[in-house]
Amino acid sequence: MSDSFIFVKEVINFTFSPSSVFLCSFDISSLFTNVPLAETIQICADTLYSNNVLPQPSFPRDIFVELIQLATSSVEFSFNNMYRQIDGVAMGSPLGPALANIFVGCQEEKLFTFANRPLAYFRYVDDTFAVFNNEDDCNTFLSHLNSHLPSLRFTHEKEFNHSLPFLDVLVERLGSEFSTSVYRKPTFTGQYLRWNSFRSHKRKINLIGTLVHRAFMICSKDKLDPEHDKIYSTLLENGYPEHLINSTIKRKLQQPTRTRSTQRKNAQSTYTFHGSETLR
Numbered sequence: 001m002s003d004s005f006i007f008v009k010e011v012i013n014f015t016f017s018p019s020s021v022f023l024c025s026f027d028i029s030s031l032f033t034n035v036p037l038a039e040t041i042q043i044c045a046d047t048l049y050s051n052n053v054l055p056q057p058s059f060p061r062d063i064f065v066e067l068i069q070l071a072t073s074s075v076e077f078s079f080n081n082m083y084r085q086i087d088g089v090a091m092g093s094p095l096g097p098a099l100a101n102i103f104v105g106c107q108e109e110k111l112f113t114f115a116n117r118p119l120a121y122f123r124y125v126d127d128t129f130a131v132f133n134n135e136d137d138c139n140t141f142l143s144h145l146n147s148h149l150p151s152l153r154f155t156h157e158k159e160f161n162h163s164l165p166f167l168d169v170l171v172e173r174l175g176s177e178f179s180t181s182v183y184r185k186p187t188f189t190g191q192y193l194r195w196n197s198f199r200s201h202k203r204k205i206n207l208i209g210t211l212v213h214r215a216f217m218i219c220s221k222d223k224l225d226p227e228h229d230k231i232y233s234t235l236l237e238n239g240y241p242e243h244l245i246n247s248t249i250k251r252k253l254q255q256p257t258r259t260r261s262t263q264r265k266n267a268q269s270t271y272t273f274h275g276s277e278t279l280r
Contacts (some may be wrong), residue, residue: 011178029155034088035089036088044099045064100126111145119133169181181219182218191238
C-alpha cells in the first residue's frame with residue numbers, strides 16, 4: 001500500500017455483517033534499526049537473480065551485493081561524538097524505507113504460511129491495519145507476530161467505540177460498512193504556515209489546496225462538510241483571508257481530477273461554502 005488514499009479506496013469497498021468484525025492496528029517498534037541488513041541484502045539479491053518474471057540485471061550477483069553494501073553498511077553519523085552503525089538501515093537513508101519494506105514483506109510471506117490471514121490486511125512500511133472476526137483472533141495474530149518474528153517487536157492499538165485511526169485516516173464501523181474521515185492526533189495544535197509569514201503567496205495557496213485535496217480523497221460523504229469547517233476555521237486562525245479560502249476550495253473541487261468515486265462526485269454538489277459562495 002503506497003499511501004492513505006489507496007488505503008481509503010480499498011477499505012470502503014470492504015463489507016461485512018453488522019457487528020461481526022474487530023479492528024486493530026499494529027506498529028513495529030524501531031523498525032529501521034532492527035532490520036538485519038545482511039539478510040535483507042540477500043533477500044534483494046535472491047529476488048533479482050532467482051526470479052523468472054523480473055529481467056535479469058546486466059551485472060553479476062556479487063557485484064550487486066557489493067554495491068548495495070557500500071551504499072548501506074557502516075554508515076557513520078554524529079551525535080555528541082562520531083559513531084558507525086554496524087547493522088540495521090540508517091534513518092534518513094534514501095534506501096532505508098525500501099529495504100525495511102522488503103524485509104517486512106518477506107517476513108509476512110513466511111508468517112502467512114502458518115498463521116491465518118486476517119479478513120483484511122493493509123500495511124504501510126511499519127504500520128498495519130487489520131480486520132478480524134473477533135478480538136480473540138486479533139490476540140492470536142499478535143501472538144504469532146511477536147513469537148515468530150523475533151527480530152521485530154510489534155505493538156498494537158484496538159478499536160474503541162467502533163473506530164480506529166490509521167495513518168491520517170479515522171475508520172469507523174457503521175452498520176455493514178466503513179466510514180472514513182481525516183484523523184488528527186491529540187497533539188495537533190492547528191498551526192500551519194501563517195498568512196503573514198515571509199513565504200511565497202503560491203505556497204500558501206497550495207497549503208489550502210492540499211488540505212482540501214486530502215479531505216476530498218479521505219472523507220466519506222457525510223464527513224466532508226465537518227472537515228471543510230475544520231479547514232476553514234483552522235486557516236482563519238492562521239490569518240488566511242476568508243474569500244481566499246472559499247475561492248481556493250471552490251477551484252480545487254471543480255477540477256475533474258478531484259474524483260475518487262461516484263460518491264465523491266455526488267458530494268461536490270452539496271459542498272457548502274462559508275459566506276455567499278456555494279458550489280453548484
